[in-house]
Amino acid sequence: xxxxxxxxxxxxxxxxxxxxxxxxxxxxxxxxxxxxxxxxxxxxxxxxxxxxxxxxxxxxxxxxxxxxxxxxxxxxxxxxxxxxxxxxxxxxxxxxxxxxxxxxxxxxxxxxxxxxxxxxxxxxxxxxxxxxxxxxxxxxxxxxxxxxxxxxxxxxxxxxxxxxxxxxxxxxxxxxxxxxxxxxxxxxxxxxxxxxxxxxxxxxxxxxxxxxxxxxxxxxxxxxxxxxxxxxxxxxxxxxxxxxxxxxxxxxxxxxxxxxxxxxxxxxxxxxx
Amino acid sequence: xxxxxxxxxxxxxxxxxxxxxxxxxxxxxxxxxxxxxxxxxxxxxxxxxxxxxxxxxxxxxxxxxxxxxxxxxxxxxxxxxxxxxxxxxxxxxxxxxxxxxxxxxxxxxxxxxxxxxxxxxxxxxxxxxxxxxxxxxxxxxxxxxxxxxxxxxxxxxxxxxxxxxxxxxxxxxxxxxxxxxxxxxxxxxxxxxxxxxxxxxxxxxxxxxxxxxxxxxxxxxxxxxxxxxxxxxxxxxxxxxxxxxxxxxxxxxxxx
Numbered sequence: 124x125x126x127x128x129x130x131x132x133x134x135x136x137x138x139x140x141x142x143x144x145x146x147x148x149x150x151x152x153x154x155x156x157x158x159x160x161x162x163x164x165x166x167x168x169x170x171x172x173x174x175x176x177x178x179x180x181x182x183x184x185x186x187x188x189x190x191x192x193x194x195x196x197x198x199x200x201x202x203x204x205x206x207x208x209x210x211x212x213x214x215x216x217x218x219x220x221x222x223x224x225x226x227x228x229x230x231x232x233x234x235x236x237x238x239x240x241x242x243x244x245x246x247x248x249x250x251x252x253x254x255x256x257x258x259x260x261x262x263x264x265x266x267x268x269x270x271x272x273x274x275x276x277x278x279x280x281x282x283x284x285x286x287x288x289x290x291x292x293x294x295x296x297x298x299x300x301x302x303x304x305x306x307x308x309x310x311x312x313x314x315x316x317x318x319x320x321x322x323x324x325x326x327x328x329x330x331x332x333x334x335x336x337x338x339x340x341x342x343x344x345x346x347x348x349x350x351x352x353x354x355x356x357x358x359x360x361x362x363x364x365x366x367x368x369x370x371x372x373x374x375x376x377x378x379x380x381x382x383x384x385x386x387x388x389x390x391x392x393x394x395x396x
Numbered sequence: 397x398x399x400x401x402x403x404x405x406x407x408x409x410x411x412x413x414x415x416x417x418x419x420x421x422x423x424x425x426x427x428x429x430x431x432x433x434x435x436x437x438x439x440x441x442x443x444x445x446x447x448x449x450x451x452x453x454x455x456x457x458x459x460x461x462x463x464x465x466x467x468x469x470x471x472x473x474x475x476x477x478x479x480x481x482x483x484x485x486x487x488x489x490x491x492x493x494x495x496x497x498x499x500x501x502x503x504x505x506x507x508x509x510x511x512x513x514x515x516x517x518x519x520x521x522x523x524x525x526x527x528x529x530x531x532x533x534x535x536x537x538x539x540x541x542x543x544x545x546x547x548x549x550x551x552x553x554x555x556x557x558x559x560x561x562x563x564x565x566x567x568x569x570x571x572x573x574x575x576x577x578x579x580x581x582x583x584x585x586x587x588x589x590x591x592x593x594x595x596x597x598x599x600x601x602x603x604x605x606x607x608x609x610x611x612x613x614x615x616x617x618x619x620x621x622x623x624x625x626x627x628x629x630x631x632x633x634x635x636x637x638x639x640x641x642x643x644x645x646x647x648x649x650x651x652x
Contacts, residue, residue, distance in 0.1 A: 297485070299453065299477075301496070301500060304497040305473065310500050314496065314499075318487050319487075
């Protein structure tokens with residue numbers, strides 16, 4: 124977004140400068156409004172709690188959240204739990220993307236297999252994967268393993284369907300061109316089908332960050348040993364709403380940062396091409 | 397002159413669950429070495445099917461196709477195919493694009509690489525070899541696509557409406573350039589087109605197909621009175637050009 128607003132070095136007409144000035148001032152106004160909304164929410168929340176319009180015991184309040192963050196960072200548990208959640212999510216979505224892409228390759232390779240598996244994929248895609256949580260918990264046990272499998276399950280189906288579709292959308296004429304050179308199926312995959320699908324794979328990665336995070340949080344709810352999901356469920360059980368609100372806010376920031384880093388990778392990649 | 401490509405009573409049927417479509421019926425054809433032959437016919441008449449058959453991408457239902465007196469069995473490295481659009485891979489540089497055929501055929505070595513670079517150099521793309529396709533004009537891309545086909549050194553070039561995605565002016569200029577390259581590299585060429593003027597101006601012989609299923613309707617040896625060097629644009633000025641154009645137009649029997 125930022126490079127749209129770089130000041131050009133060359134000379135421009137007054138009309139053009141006026142156009143740029145207008146665009147940039149609108150851009151600043153948008154950013155400023157965003158900040159104002161955020162600050163206003165917290166200020167209003169704080170005032171409402173002080174004035175006893177709301178019960179801070181149930182609704183929590185910004186200063187109490189700040190205090191909780193300070194306490195949790197002092198004993199290091201904030202970083203521990205956030206780190207665990209990030210770790211599980213990254214492992215989940217990377218393995219989901221890699222495994223999903225691999226399965227998509229198999230489906231592309233064999234039209235017969237793809238036709239057989241189609242109804243299973245449709246059903247599995249429609250099924251809310253979180254419903255499988257208790258089964259996974261029983262099979263694998265209350266460990267990080269269960270949580271990662273949850274994250275994997277949530278991301279893998281989307282990956283298979285998206286990447287397989289992208290493989291199928293590969294230009295038939297480009298494939299025909301390689302065939303006229305005598306290309307084998309493996310060469311077609313390596314030379315044209317995979318490279319032309321990379322943008323779709325990266326955008327699937329973006330979806331998978333969110334998907335895996337859902338899996339991880341649900342997994343942490345169930346396993347209840349560590350992570351932000353654990354803090355949320357624990358805070359709810361012992362009625363410490365400050366802890367719940369703090370964890371949700373940290374989770375929101377973490378999720379946004381993870382999404383932005385994948386978006387950053389995507390942007391780097393597009394520039395490279 | 398000796399025959400390079402020979403079709404004997406070739407019939408091609410396509411099968412779908414809805415039924416059977418006959419694309420080509422009982423077609424016999426000889427293409428001589430070094431000849432530039434154009435095939436014109438109504439749209440969807442099976443012209444492209446013919447190229448797929450010669451290139452070995454598909455197998456004919458009946459009949460025989462011979463290249464240098466050998467029956468076509470699968471893809472032959474004697475045949476180079478140029479598609480309707482340039483189909484350069486956006487993620488590869490121009491040089492990498494032009495050597496993709498060599499890579500696939502595992503023929504990439506110092507010598508073939510140098511030959512590909514020579515072709516790029518000779519046909520004005522030398523300084524663009526490390527550029528990406530999107531940085532090149534439509535005409536340059538088309539030239540790069542031809543060099544990709546020439547890099548594997550085929551004897552016969554199959555051109556499947558290679559200029560149809562270009563605007564008219566670029567199309568005239570590029571067909572001139574491509575024609576000169578093909579003649580200089582001494583290739584046999586079979587051009588499929590629906591542009592009668594293009595066919596007459598570029599070819600030694602124009603073959604007219606009937607509506608589907610394609611059968612041979614007529615053949616015209618193009619003999620034009622020209623001063624100096626023969627090129628497609630000069631050919632368009634020959635007095636006989638219009639005569640051939642009208643004759644073929646009538647044979648195509650277009651009803652809108």
